[in-house]
Amino acid sequence: xxxxxxxxxxxxxxxxxxxxxxxxxxxxxxxxxxxxxxxxxxxxxxxxxxxxxxxxxxxxxxxxxxxxxxxxxxxxxxxxxxxxxxxxxxxxxxxxxxxxxxxxxxxxxxxxxxxxxxxxxxxxxxxxxxxxxxxxxxxxxxxxxxxxxxxxxxxxxxxxxxxxxxxxxxxxxxxxxxxxxxxxxxxxxxxxxxxxxxxxxxxxxxxxxxxxxxxxxxxxxxxxxxxxxxxxxxxxxxxxxxxxxxxxxxxxxxxxxxxxxxxxxxxxxxxxxxxxxxxxxxxxxxxxxxxxxxxxxxxxxxxxxxxxxxxxxxxxxxxxxxxxxxxxxxxxxxxxxxxxxxxxxxxxxxxxxxxxxxxxxxxxxxxxxxxxxxxxxxxxxxxxxxxxxxxxxxxxxxxxxxxxxxxxxxxxxxx
Amino acid sequence: xxxxxxxxxxxxxxxxxxxxxxxxxxxxxxxxxxxxxxxxxxxxxxxxxxxxxxxxxxxxxxxxxxxxxxxxxxxxxxxxxxxxxxxxxxxxxxxxxxxxxxxxxxxxxxxxxxxxxxxxxxxxxxxxxxxxxxxxxx
Numbered sequence: 001x002x003x004x005x006x007x008x009x010x011x012x013x014x015x016x017x018x019x020x021x022x023x024x025x026x027x028x029x030x031x032x033x034x035x036x037x038x039x040x041x042x043x044x045x046x047x048x049x050x051x052x053x054x055x056x057x058x059x060x061x062x063x064x065x066x067x068x069x070x071x072x073x074x075x076x077x078x079x080x081x082x083x084x085x086x087x088x089x090x091x092x093x094x095x096x097x098x099x100x101x102x103x104x105x106x107x108x109x110x111x112x113x114x115x116x117x118x119x120x121x122x123x124x125x126x127x128x129x130x131x132x133x134x135x136x137x138x139x140x141x142x143x144x145x146x147x148x149x150x151x152x153x154x155x156x157x158x159x160x161x162x163x164x165x166x167x168x169x170x171x172x173x174x175x176x177x178x179x180x181x182x183x184x185x186x187x188x189x190x191x192x193x194x195x196x197x198x199x200x201x202x203x204x205x206x207x208x209x210x211x212x213x214x215x216x217x218x219x220x221x222x223x224x225x226x227x228x229x230x231x232x233x234x235x236x237x238x239x240x241x242x243x244x245x246x247x248x249x250x251x252x253x254x255x256x257x258x259x260x261x262x263x264x265x266x267x268x269x270x271x272x273x274x275x276x277x278x279x280x281x282x283x284x285x286x287x288x289x290x291x292x293x294x295x296x297x298x299x300x301x302x303x304x305x306x307x308x309x310x311x312x313x314x315x316x317x318x319x320x321x322x323x324x325x326x327x328x329x330x331x332x333x334x335x336x337x338x339x340x341x342x343x344x345x346x347x348x349x350x351x352x353x354x355x356x357x358x359x360x361x362x363x364x365x366x367x368x369x370x371x372x373x374x375x376x377x378x379x380x381x382x383x384x385x386x387x388x389x390x391x392x393x394x395x396x397x398x399x400x401x402x403x404x405x406x407x408x409x410x411x412x413x414x415x
Numbered sequence: 416x417x418x419x420x421x422x423x424x425x426x427x428x429x430x431x432x433x434x435x436x437x438x439x440x441x442x443x444x445x446x447x448x449x450x451x452x453x454x455x456x457x458x459x460x461x462x463x464x465x466x467x468x469x470x471x472x473x474x475x476x477x478x479x480x481x482x483x484x485x486x487x488x489x490x491x492x493x494x495x496x497x498x499x500x501x502x503x504x505x506x507x508x509x510x511x512x513x514x515x516x517x518x519x520x521x522x523x524x525x526x527x528x529x530x531x532x533x534x535x536x537x538x539x540x541x542x543x544x545x546x547x548x549x550x551x552x553x
Contacts, residue, residue, distance in 0.1 A: 029435070352489035354467040355443075359491075362435050370467040384488065385467055413440060414490055 012305070012313040018394050020045040020301075031364030034399045039184055039212055039343055039390030040368050041234045044298075048237060051297040055290040063289055064263060064280070078289055081296030082279070085244055088299045089229065090220040095278040096252065098245040099292050103211040104134040106230030106245035107178065109282060110207055111138035113255040114176060114228075121147035124174045128153040128161045128190070129380060130183040133373040135209045139178060148175070155380065159186040159335035163194055170202055177206045181213035185372040185388065186335025187318070187343030189217070196226055205251060211235055215392070216314060216341045218307040221246055233291060238298035242291035245282070252278050259284040310393045314342045317391045317400065324404045328411065334386045345372075345386040348407065351414050353385045359410035360387075365403055418510055421502050422518035429522035438523070439491065446494030452486040463538045468492040470539050474546045480505050481547050485539065495524065495536055499543070508547030516540065 021043045026033050061070035063078045086094045100106045125139045143150045153166045177199045196206045205227035215236040233242035261284035266274040275281045321344045330349035357369030370385040371378045432438040456473035463470045468489035475482040483504040487493040
């Protein structure tokens with residue numbers, strides 16, 4: 001036990017890691033900031049902050065256009081970052097990595113382009129009851145447009161999807177399955193390997209919304225054999241406004257472009273336009289160059305700490321927080337899946353999550369309260385929302401202790 | 416009392432609190448104490464949807480003055496709502512429309528106005544200022 005603890009301390013030296021994140025030293029309402037809203041966005045390490053500065057002081061230029069020196073440097077850095085992303089998720093080729101502005105755009109891209117190419121009237125798209133609005137609404141728009149049908153895999157009281165129900169939904173009418181790897185509201189880790197296996201038995205491609213997964217769980221797209229994977233940079237210590245859509249080359253090549261503009265074309269005339277090859281076919285216009293490059297920096301940083309270590313450490317935080325919160329009378333955990341990542345969602349008695357959030361904020365604690373952009377899911381649990389604490393590897397058990405005391409205080413004040 | 420006199424009274428009332436906890440405890444107390452709205456008016460039509468807290472608002476006209484009643488499912492929002500109702504209710508439509516609600520800032524609750532997506536307070540104030548236009552004098 002003691003050796004375990006020692007070993008762990010060597011793996012994640014949290015005190016030293018915290019020094020990498022300048023914002024963690026700030027005060028809110030006169031108290032040290034406790035930042036437990038990592039599922040909304042993560043904080044940025046010095047290295048990423050400095051990389052932003054480096055880009056604008058040394059590299060700034062448009063990519064893939066100029067023959068001049070700076071454009072070449074910016075292009076090299078931009079494409080080097082794409083290779084890092086490809087390595088991070090073990091994509092077979094860099095060209096399968098498309099830079100987007102975030103997970104939402106990645107999902108919309110697939111809904112639009114895959115939908116246009118492959119979805120007809122009467123076809124079916126499957127999502128789950130756990131999804132974020134950004135993995136619901138693009139499919140509703142598509143289904144409305146194509147007169148297709150959206151089916152939703154139900155969940156149980158623990159917040160786990162029903163594989164049985166999913167299996168029953170699968171037939172030749174299903175054109176795509178789009179599901180979150182990790183639920184943003186509950187932290188449930190979905191049984192994606194089974195979902196992918198069963199879908200592939202009927203040649204149905206699968207899109208994974210990995211917005212809440214890439215920063216917590218090592219992902220190998222080839223091993224998973226997943227067809228599409230979307231995630232955001234800002235939730236993995238990189239700047240906002242950058243995201244990634246991974247897609248298998250065979251699918252991306254068959255799909256029509258998403259948006260038209262510069263960069264995505266090979267030649268343009270008023271009679272006919274031919275499209276550029278992958279990945280540029282899906283990257284119309286000047287991309288967010290700085291953020292794309294700094295995403296690579298964030299990946300370097302994550303790799304140095306190691307996702308396996310991060311996974312283990314964050315799991316301990318979730319366990320510790322859950323255990324401590326259980327001692328509070330009236331606590332009700334929303335989402336008690338056997339397999340969870342980095343999120344603890346709860347309500348206390350009849351207290352409105354908003355009220356709890358206001359008191360926690362006064363005490364310097366940042367959590368998310370509300371429906372977390374999963375209104376249908378909150379409807380399932382018959383609650384207006386939850387209080388959600390979501391962790392990153394820079395959080396500590398000492399912060400959880402502060403948080404627990406704050407929740408107790410909120411209960412006394414509001415009760 | 417005119418709108419500003421009530422605001423000044425509130426500012427004085429809140430100046431007595433030493434720290435944020437006393438202030439919020441007072442707001443929570445106000446939220447708990449005030450049965451603000453008749454159940455029959457807690458309809459979807461009267462619902463001002465904030466992102467997190469729900470706020471219901473109803474207006475009556477009596478002797479040329481607008482009487483507001485309101486409620487919220489979140490107790491802090493309800494307390495804040497009761498403050499706004501106390502300030503704006505029982506005034507003429509023109510007084511309500513011209514009112515500058517400086518008390519919210521003065522008593523240190525400005526963050527509740529900036530959180531536009533989090534509670535229905537801003538929408539409620541907007542609605543309260545529009546409502547008199549649609550009320551028929553009794």
